[in-house]
Amino acid sequence: MSRPFPELDGEIQQATLLRRFTAMIYDGFLVVAIWMCTGFAAVALNDGEAVSGALFQTALFLITFAFFAYFWVRLGQTLGMQVWRLRIQTAEGCHISPRQALIRFMTAILSFGCFGLGFFWMLFSPEKNTWHDAFSETQIVLLPKPKK
Template identity: 55%
Template sequence: MRRRFTELDSTWPAGLIRRLAAMVYDLFLIVAIWMLMGFIAVALNRGEANETPLFHSLLFVATFAFFAFFWMRGGMTLGMQAWRLRVQTTDGMSITLVQSLLRFLAACASLAALGLGYWWILFDAEKRSWSDIVSNTQVVVLPKPERNTNKKK
């Protein structure tokens, strides 16, 4: 079920450095998922490495499932949470499965083009990457949460 996010007036477009930092965090999680899948595949294959196209396809699908789950659920992967980033539609809604798929495929194309789709952020007036443009979404920075200064005495 899609949801409307709050604090839309206090967000701003995310820059390249913040996005790359979140990607590094998420990369560690993705590698852990790949390693777990590899261990399972080796165990099921009686100790032999499994380098089949089917196995690589499963890794690709698992990677998409990771991102789609987090993007559709709350707009943030764990790396995005650490850097206070959120992906949303241009009108402040959570994204759909189709938008997640478009974002993911455009991200793959961006990385395959030596990151050109992300360097695009530096030249786009709205700081959009290819993934944002293709899926009609945006990545925004969330404001820092206010600290409660009223301590109990």
């Protein structure tokens, strides 16, 4: 059973493509930092020798998924999404499941790999969904500004 998010004052609307991209840039910096720390640790464990190969690439992939899945499932927001007041949720306004996070992550790779077509699809979709929104049955919403 998914947990609903607390009710907010103000209207929640779908996030724009530009806002999504800016949050992705923030998160991209964090992911690169995590990759660098992982690489430093791997080199240290390998007696100072460079690390490469399928095992290392798989580790980076799983660590990247773990980063996004943790924030999406637990909080509904990555750090970049928090800055831009975005939240990932189900259509009913609940936290997403780990299964939805996996589907979203894998489909987002496909969306990006097709020259970003899966992202730009939201400009033409009547529901304003990207491919990964549609396949994972999730949505990214813009949260109202907090009251001071």
